[in-house]
Amino acid sequence: MLDLPLNRMQELASEKFDLNNIHPNFIKDFVFNSLSFETDFISPEDVEAVLRDETEGIEEKRLCLIRNHINAFAFVVAMVKSNSEFNENKLKDLHEVLMNELDIGGLYRNVDISIKGSNHTPPSHFKVYDRMKKYFDILNDPHKDVLEKIAFSHVQLAKIHPFLDGNGRCARLVLNYHLMKYGLAPIIISYQDRTRYFEALENFKVKKDIRPFIEYLIEKEKEILEL
Secondary structure, eight states: OTTOOHHHHHHHHHHHOOTTSOOHHHHHHHHHHHHHTTOSSOOHHHHHHHHTTOOTTOOHHHHHHHHHHHHHHHHHHHHHHTTOOOOHHHHHHHHHHHTTTTSOOSOOOSSOOOOTTOSOOOOOGGGHHHHHHHHHHHHTOTTSOHHHHHHHHHHHHHHHOOSSSOHHHHHHHHHHHHHHHTTOOOOOOOGGGHHHHHHHHHHHHHHOOOHHHHHHHHHHHHHHHHO
16 A cells, blocks of 8 residues: 555545544544544543543543534534635634633743653744744645645644643644545554654654655555445
8 A cells, every 4th residue: 555656546535435424433543543643531422422422420520621622523514525725714713613611722822831752842832923824835735746735735734832731632633624625534553653653743843754654654544444
């Protein structure tokens, strides 16, 4: 699959993935794994219960985290189906859905931050607006390679870390938006695969080398298409 051309992957995705009928098991696994990067008190059974609207006994914060993530995934799917442009306002809207009732959503951070376990320090909050403008300029470049653009949509957002909270969750949603936008299947980045995932991210953040993440992305696409 690593040497398959983009058009062949798109063809396989069109045969195996239906944007109008996304299986609940995919949504469950995507939401559970994405949340697992930031919390360890949510189970797959919790996510499944929320998808079935059987929420009795689920603590309020857990319920909010899960429900917001499900709604945020639905938000990006709706964007793809309506052919909506991914711009700064849409990103902030997405983040607002993700952070509903948890924290202030849709606003860039106004303090400097660091990321535990990373050799990269996100830019000062004074530089966030400029970095985000350049981010969207690159994403809108019609001459940029599609797979590189999809990978960039995720790794650069993770590198800038423009929000105070929810950056990883938001970046994984943005990645799936771009995969679906370009006719590929959405992927699940498993928490169990976090070492490989973080290594690919660090290669870009520290060495500005995006190729390891593109290769990782294609492997994840292959996993989904083989299911």
